[in-house]
Amino acid sequence: MGHGDGSGRIVSAAGADDTGTRILHVDMDAFYASVEVLDDPSLSGLPIIIGSPDGRSVVSSASYEARRYGVRSAMPVAHAMRLCPTARIVMPHFHRYQEVSRQVMTIFESITPLVEPLSVDEAFLDVQGVRRLWGSPGQVAQLIRERVQDEVGISCSVGVAATKHVAKMASTIAKPDGMLVVPAARTLEFLSPRPVRAMWGVGPKAAEALEARGIRTIRDIRESSKEMLDRAVGPALSSRLAQLARGEDARSVETERVEKSVGHEETFDHDVLDRTFLRSELLRLADRVAARLRRAEWETATISIKIRFDDFRTLTRSQTLAEPTAVGQRIGEAAQALFEQIERRDPVRLVGVRAEKLRPVGGGGIALWDDDEDWRRVEGAVDDAVARFGNATITRARHLGRGPGRGAPQHPKAHGLD
DNA sequence: TCTGGGGTCCTGCCTCGT
DNA sequence: TCTGACGAGGCAGGACCC
Numbered sequence: 001m002g003h004g005d006g007s008g009r010i011v012s013a014a015g016a017d018d019t020g021t022r023i024l025h026v027d028m029d030a031f032y033a034s035v036e037v038l039d040d041p042s043l044s045g046l047p048i049i050i051g052s053p054d055g056r057s058v059v060s061s062a063s064y065e066a067r068r069y070g071v072r073s074a075m076p077v078a079h080a081m082r083l084c085p086t087a088r089i090v091m092p093h094f095h096r097y098q099e100v101s102r103q104v105m106t107i108f109e110s111i112t113p114l115v116e117p118l119s120v121d122e123a124f125l126d127v128q129g130v131r132r133l134w135g136s137p138g139q140v141a142q143l144i145r146e147r148v149q150d151e152v153g154i155s156c157s158v159g160v161a162a163t164k165h166v167a168k169m170a171s172t173i174a175k176p177d178g179m180l181v182v183p184a185a186r187t188l189e190f191l192s193p194r195p196v197r198a199m200w201g202v203g204p205k206a207a208e209a210l211e212a213r214g215i216r217t218i219r220d221i222r223e224s225s226k227e228m229l230d231r232a233v234g235p236a237l238s239s240r241l242a243q244l245a246r247g248e249d250a251r252s253v254e255t256e257r258v259e260k261s262v263g264h265e266e267t268f269d270h271d272v273l274d275r276t277f278l279r280s281e282l283l284r285l286a287d288r289v290a291a292r293l294r295r296a297e298w299e300t301a302t303i304s305i306k307i308r309f310d311d312f313r314t315l316t317r318s319q320t321l322a323e324p325t326a327v328g329q330r331i332g333e334a335a336q337a338l339f340e341q342i343e344r345r346d347p348v349r350l351v352g353v354r355a356e357k358l359r360p361v362g363g364g365g366i367a368l369w370d371d372d373e374d375w376r377r378v379e380g381a382v383d384d385a386v387a388r389f390g391n392a393t394i395t396r397a398r399h400l401g402r403g404p405g406r407g408a409p410q411h412p413k414a415h416g417l418d
Numbered sequence: 419t420c421t422g423g424g425g426t427c428c429t430g431c432c433t434c435g436t
Numbered sequence: 437t438c439t440g441a442c443g444a445g446g447c448a449g450g451a452c453c454c
Contacts, residue, residue: 051422058422073454079419119425119454201427203452236428237451260426267422302446312421316448352423 001190002173002180011178018138018160020184022128023253025159025167026144028104029176031121032061034154035100036090047087051077055269056349060092064176097121103152111140116253122171124164126253138181145179162187163249168200187247192219199244206233221245259296263304264288265352271310273347279336285353286332293326293355300324300355303334307342308350317341324359331355 001017002010028034032050037043047066051057059080062071069084081087101120108115111134114126127140134140141158148156155177159170162184170190174180182190195217197207209232210216215224222245229238243249264285272278282305293300304318317338325331335353 056420056422058420060422074422076419076421079421082419121454201452205451234429261424263424265423304447314449318447320446350422354425 001182001186005178009175009178010173010180012138012160012174012181014138014142016138016181017183018136018181020162021137021160021167021181022126023161023164023167024125024127024137024141024144025161025164025171026108026123026125026141026148027157027159027171027175028121028148029155029157030061030063030067031100031154032092032097033063033066033090035097036093037063038100038153039093039096043088043090047071047084049077049080049084049087049089050092051080051089052091053077053081053089056267062087100152100154104148104156107144107147107151111144114253114255116255116257124167124253138179141179141181145177163247164251164253165200165244165249166190166247169194169198172198191245191247192217192222194218196221196241199241201237201240201244206237209233218245260358261354261356262289262292262296262298262358263352263354265306265350265354267308267350268348271347271349273345275345278348278351279339281351282335282339282353283328283332285351286335287328289353289355290326290328290331293358297361298358299326299361300331301357301359302355303331303338304354304356305335305338306350306352306354307339307348309344310347310349312349314350315342315344318356320357324357326361 002012004010033048036048036050043063045065046063047069048063049059049066049071050061051059057077059071059073059075059077061073062080066080066084066087069087071080071084071087077089081089097120101117105115105117105123108123108125112125112127112130114129116124118124125140125144127134127137130140131137134143137160141160145156145158148154157171157175157177158179159167159172159174160179160181161167161170162182166182166187170180170182195207196202196210196215197204199218202210210221213224213228213232215221215228215232221229221241226238226242229242232238233241266281266285286303289300300321301324302318302320304316306314306316308314319334319338321330321334331353
């Protein structure tokens with residue numbers, strides 16, 4: 001599997017046993033900071049903080065030199081500067097990061113068509129089908145690391161495993177500039193001693209709830225009763241964690257992803273009481289949201305706003321429109337109307353507008369019902385419709401797809417489908 | 419220390435239609 | 437006509453991810 005190299009990371013040697021693996025998780029090392037060094041080599045070896053030095057900016061990324069001082073992503077820049085006063089603060093260049101990301105993803109796609117980008121700096125790859133072309137998963141991982149370094153000029157870390165979850169955990173442990181291969185037969189051995197917080201989906205709250213019940217490692221999760229896990233984190237997360245702790249993760253690498261919402265939000269440099277100004281900001285954000293919808297040829301059925309007050313208390317309000325729209329004025333009016341419903345008049349630090357329940361322009365709902373159809377055929381028709389019309393019909397497809405097992409089928413009018 | 423911006427998913431509560 | 441059970445959807449809040 002792998003060994004410690006003295007830096008805290010665990011890495012595999014070239015040629016490590018990769019039996020039963022097929023999934024790679026590739027993660028760029030300190031991506032934003034690496035791109036800045038690429039564009040300005042004089043920054044090489046220095047502690048770098050990516051973020052704005054003024055206002056209420058937080059750290060978007062930090063070089064490993066800065067991380068040694070305790071600087072972390074999402075930390076207020078002012079705090080980071082106190083921890084590492086010698087750090088160079090660099091304003092983020094998001095377009096440039098997108099550009100480099102495209103170069104890296106192009107390398108992945110030259111190796112396998114089964115690439116699932118997770119964000120600008122990481123992706124899952126399924127390399128099962130390219131063995132004859134490029135070699136075993138471990139060999140492909142090594143090839144990717146070399147090509148990203150040679151062709152783009154930055155380093156990345158790769159986890160190789162039988163499942164997405166284990167591959168993701170492995171790449172994290174291998175960072176920076178490392179590779180960790182977990183052969184399928186050693187999955188449980190790999191998972192068992194690791195802290196629950198290392199699992200994908202366990203954040204500070206879930207970790208605290210688990211640890212309060214003495215559940216500290218992934219082995220503890222495996223050995224805990226379902227009732228205990230349910231009480232700690234709720235039934236949905238509990239079931240997921242129990243499966244992942246057993247090394248089970250049936251998720252495949254998905255190359256297509258459909259956005260479910262688009263939004264914009266903005267934190268002011270200073271808290272704002274002026275409601276006229278806040279209304280105009282909502283309108284401006286609504287315009288930006290609408291512009292994105294129109295570019296994507298989508299419209300939205302539900303508008304939501306977010307208001308965060310000076311004490312960080314956050315309210316959201318949402319409203320489903322009579323008619324879907326991609327018109328900024330209409331979205332803005334809905335946002336302002338929602339804002340008027342909020343009675344609290346304290347200073348505001350953030351406002352946001354989001355469009356939800358997206359559908360293609362003109363892609364109206366479709367009725368799928370035939371009393372003579374059996375459920376299997378209805379499900380097939382739904383699948384066809386989803387393929388043809390995209391996201392607009394997916395929610396309905398799920399409802400119909402549940403079938404008679406969860407209660408008697410109802411007429412589509414019960415689902416708002418007519 | 420004092421908390422960005424872009425998202426997804428889950429939960430609980432309430433309302434509505436059958 | 438009324439009532440209760442049930443399922444589904446809308447809405448609000450929160451956790452989590454990068």
